[in-house]
Amino acid sequence: MPRILSRFGDLFQDHPLPMWIYDTDTLRFLRCNAAACRHYGYTTDEFLHMTIRDIRPRDEQLRLEADLASTEPRLPQASGVWTHLKRDGTPISVRITSHAVGYQGHRARLVFALDVTEQLATERALYRSEQLYRRLIDTMPHQVYWKDLDLHYVGCNRVFAEAAGLDDPQEVSGKSDENLIWRRQAQRMAAEDRVVVTTGHPLLDREDTLTGPDGRQRRYLVNKLPLYGPQGAIIGMLGTLEDITARKKAEETLRLQGRALDASVNAIVITRHHDQQDIIVYANPAFARISGYDLPEVMGRDCRFLQREDRDQDGLHLLREALHADREATVVLRNYRKDGSLFWNQLHLAPVLDTNGKVTHWVGVINDITATMRYQQELEHQSTHDALTGLPNRNLFRDRLDQAISYAARYRNQLWVVVLDLDNFKLINDTLGHAVGDSLLQMVGERLRGALRDSDTVARLGGDEFILLLLDQPGVGLSPRTVQTILEAVSAPMRLGAHDLALTCSMGVAVYPRDGETGPGLFKHADIALYRAKDGGRNQLQFYTVEMNDRVTERTLIEGHLRHALVRNEFLLYFQPRVDCVSGQVVGLEALLRWQHPELGLVPPARFISVAEETGRIVEIGEWVLRTACLQAVAWQQAGLAPVPVAVNVSARQFRHAAFVQEVKEALAISGLAPKYLELELTESVMMHNVDVVIAAMSQLKAMGICLSIDDFGTGYSSLNYLRRFPIDYLKIDQSFVRDMLDDPPGAAIVRSIIALGHSLDFRIIAEGVETQDQFVYLRQEGCDEIQGYLYSRPVPEREAAVMLGGVA
Known part of the structure; x- marks a missing residue:
């Protein structure tokens, strides 16, 4: 070892790669160079106290043992890639090359370590990139291919291969367009490709039609780009074919649909739900025409703007339910145009x-x-309102009354039903014409509306009859003054064209719950009260009482029996004489109708004449009276009694009957009575209707020799201008003036005026209701011609009247 280290010591220590020597038996490091210390982060002393195991991850310990067993000591040289750990725990990949050596008596190995962490990471990244690229182009929905400079295919994705009729993308390599299914377009395609690879100009978004493997033509969007090499030179081209056949068909369909939407007469909108709003993304021209908004004004807006503040609509509630349930719905909404005007919208909504x-x-x-x-x-x-006045009609009033009764019952309130009838409206209608009458009704309707509160209701029942519903409100109670105010409002003078009219009305009131707890009951009792008001002299109001109901019950009874009275010969005549004020002799008899009923006894006229008038039976009863009186007058004459005129009362309805004049002629003809012995008594109200017609009829009667008189003079509305035109013979002063004339100076003045007026017009004057001698003396002094009353005789039957006539010399 000293020989080795002396020869390579400096090389070992200064080598740029990490190097170490370890004992193959103990795996302990025996020596390391500076590069190893720097790379792994240990000092030399720390390395020399470590083993190979200390720089290997624990999960690779088994592999370490296997590798050591396979290389030691049989392989003098070995290599491989290991995973090591730096001092801070960072794993690194290291390519190890080891040599078996002897070192200071140890069996050892000299190790060179090359850190290949980044290299392996790059290789793996490249591999993944290639795999990803391949997977990417294979999964692309479009056809992708690339060619070399000779315009031969180098590669393609699977979609292109399938379109070209190939089983595997690799089969395309080296082929040209003529070898594939688009050989018909090969020359054109090659010309395009050649321009791309020679000029470097891409071909973008060109549409082309190609024939597929199935022989069907399909539409493609073609893109061709030049491919550049590392040195910037063109090495080929990249092409894509996007099959847009379905899209083009869809576009055509959409174009046609769009044209249909634009041409639709109905407004069509498409919305997208976003952030609790339904945003308009499309609207057709009809929407602009109907709503008044220009299309750019509505794009991107919440479609609720069409309802403005009118959000409490049943249709909107149904619409929200449909939107929440993702289902179709058809609703009716109130929408508002740009100018604020209302339009009704039937909206059909469908999800996409x-x-x-x-x-x-x-x-x-x-x-x-x-x-x-x-x-x-x-x-x-029209079904709920009166056409003339615009007021609610009977049907709508009935509904409101039922609702008001339910409310009043719940909260223990009162309500009043008031029936109102205009006094003498028919007289105005007949004298001034229906146009004036209609205008009058309209004005009355307006006055009634103005006199009522918003919570109350006024309705027109028909003709000149109105009905009011007055509601009790907290702090605003109902009192008779409330109804009196309405009465005064109607009675205020009014001007219609050239006519100044003073109108009065009669009113009947029924109170809930005192007078009834149902609508029909209240109406019936208010109607009864109205009749009572009219019977009491008109221009007044009456509250319903139980006694009134008794009268109505009697009226109903009378009406039922009256229907059969003529057939059963239950009528008879009484006669009251008229006496000359000078001679004291009977100079005439007035025939007065009586009804002898087998159960009710002798019924006076006050109980049944008004019923006969209202039911119209007075016409046939009056005809019987006329004939019977004529026959009786002839019978007295034939019996040798002194002939005197017989006066017969004629009702307004009877006189206006078209055949009245003819009936008089027939009565005279049948009885044989001379016309001069027949007198007809007419009321003022008879003569004030259709004056010209009345005068014509009276003239015919007068021409026949019949005497005519005005009964109850002073109680009606006679015009002096008309009075001088009537061909009459007598004026009869009403008994209401005679009764109080001695104690009432104004009344006496009226009597004197009537006498003077009558004499100035050459009429004879008859005073009715004379009961005392003082009255008789006063009338005779004032020049009255005749009297009639209890002072001389009450009305008597035919036999007693004959006795009176027998006493005449």
């Missing part, structure tokens, strides 16, 4: 799924149904 079945987009088809909705709303409005 990707290949994994996940929803990526939503397609919405918007159908503008504004015209349809307006038509439906108009139909609904």
Whole structure:
């Protein structure tokens, strides 16, 4: 060993590679050079106290023992790659070359260590890179190939090989285009390739059609790039073929679909759900036309902007449910155009799924149904509102009343149902025309709306009848003053065209729950109260009472029996005489109707005449009275009694009957009574309807020789202008003036005025209701011509009337 070290000592110590000598029996290091200390991080003393095992990982100890057994001592020289550990634990790969030597009496080995960690890592990286590259091009969906400068194929991926009809990519090596399936295009393809390898200019994104192994033509996107060597020279070319056949078909399909979408009359939008919003990514021209927004204005916006602040819609709730469940839905929404105007949208929404079945987009088809909705709303409005006034009709009022009753029952509130009827509306309608009447109804409707609170309801039932629903509210109770205010609002003077009108109304009120707990019950009782108000003189309101119901019950009873009274001959006539104020003699008889019912007894006119008027039976009853009175007058004359005129009351409905004049003629003809012995008494209200028609009818009667009188004069609305035109003979002062005239100076003045007026027009004056001698004396002094009343006689049957006539000389 001294000889070796003396010869190579300096070389060992200064060698750049780590070197050491170890004992093959104990594996202990016997010597190491400076490079070994630097590389492994140990000092010389530390190395000399270590063994080979100390620089080897524990998991390689078995391999260490095997290697030592195989190399010692049979192999004078051995080599291999080992894994060592540096002092800090860093593993390194070391290529070991060892030689068997003798050293200071030890069997030893001289070891040269070359660190190949980086080299092995580079080799492994290159290997992985090559494998990755191969795997990459083999897994690429496009065809990839490369050629040399002679335009022969050097390599390709599997997709290219399959398209070329090859079983293995390696088969392409050395072949040209003419050897493969595209030989028909070989010359054209070779010309393109030659330009690329000679000029270095790439060929990018050119579309080409090639024939595949199956003989079918397919569309490709072709790219060709020059390949450069290490020295920068072109060594070949790289080409790719992307099969775009399906894509081109899809593009064509999309183009046609896009054209269809653009041409659609319905608005179509496509949205993408992102961050709790549905972002518009497409909208067709119809969307712009319907919404008023330009298409760039809506792109990228949440489609909810179409609803603005109108978010509480049933359709939106259904839409959210559909979006959450990824299912189709059809809803109706209120949307708003760019100018703020409302349009109704029937939206059909459908999800768009990707290949994994996940929803990526939503397609919405918007159908503008504004015209349809307006038509439906108009139909609904017409079915629930009055066409003339625009007020709710009976049907809508009934619904609101039922809801109000439910609410009032729950919270123990009151509500009032008020039925309102215009007084003498028919007179206005007939005298001024239906156009004025319609305008009047519209104005009344507006006044009622203005007089009510927003919570109340006014409806028109028909004709001149309205109905009100007044609700009790916290802090705002209901009182009679509430209804009185409404009454005053309707009664305020109004002007319609050239007409100044003073209108009054009658109102009936029913209170929930006192007067009924159902809608029909409340309406019925309010209607009863209305009739009571009208019977009480009109222009007033009445609250329902139980007594009113009793009257209605009686009216119903009367109406039922009245239906058969004529057939059963239950009517008879009473007669009340008229006496001349000067001579004191009976100068006429007024025929008064009575009803002798087998169960009800003698029914006075006050109980049944109004019912007959309302039901229309007064026409046939009046005709019976007229004929019977004429027959009775003739019978008295034939019995030798003094002939006097018989007066018959004619109702308004009877007089307006088209055949009335003819009925009078027939009554005279059948009875044989001379016309001068028949007097017809008409009320003022009869004569104020269609004045010209009334005057014409009266003229016909007057021409026949019949006497005419105005009954109850002073209680109606007679116009003096009309009065002078009527061909009448008598004015009858109403008993309401006669009754109080002695104690009421204004009343006396009215009586004097009527007498004076009548005489100035050449009318005879008859005073009704004379009951005292003082009244008679006063009337005679004022020039009244005749009296009629209890002072002389009550109405009496035919036999007693005959006695009175027999007493006339």
